[in-house]
Amino acid sequence: MPAPITAEEIESMILTALPDARIQVHDTTGGGDHYEAIIVSPAFVGKTRVNRHRMIYGALQDAMKERIHALALITMTPEELQQEQASQIVNIQSAKNR
């Protein structure tokens, strides 16, 4: 059995392929087998979600086949992140006003 992967390893593999990305990797169960990665990079501009995910899978290559059991991906451009953050602030505001 190959050794379980760590969040740091996943992050560094993605960073090698996308050096300008901002990445957060969470171990969602604490067991080293279910991860969630949020990746924000200008390299995603103009790319479909399928192609963005393929870029990440490409960066992880063999680890994806052998060492990563489950990895949820959220990919955003810096602009999409701003929009997301803005809409969450709006949600919080409207919840307060209710």
Add this chain to the structure above:
Amino acid sequence: MADAIQAKIDEQVKKNKIILYMKGTPSFPMCGFSAATIQVLDSYNVAYESVNVLDDPAIREGIKRYSNWPTVPQLYINGEFVGGCDIVREMHAKGELEPLILAAQG
């Protein structure tokens, strides 16, 4: 042999307007990601075909090659690869999945 599997998958994908390759079945999903995808699909109240990749190792490996996508579940609508669980959920949340499903129904 491998080509026969690719041809078989291609036929399934083209023959069914909505088809999900998953682990387990819609009533008994065997993985959280497959279960979450089923939940989204069922919210539209549409008929869809599903293939349990755990039943056939050749399909399980073949589907990854077919779409150049390393994970299951995989959703196809109108012969096109839509995405895996994260993408399906995101499209659902943003209202982008419904038009695809409606188009497949029409």
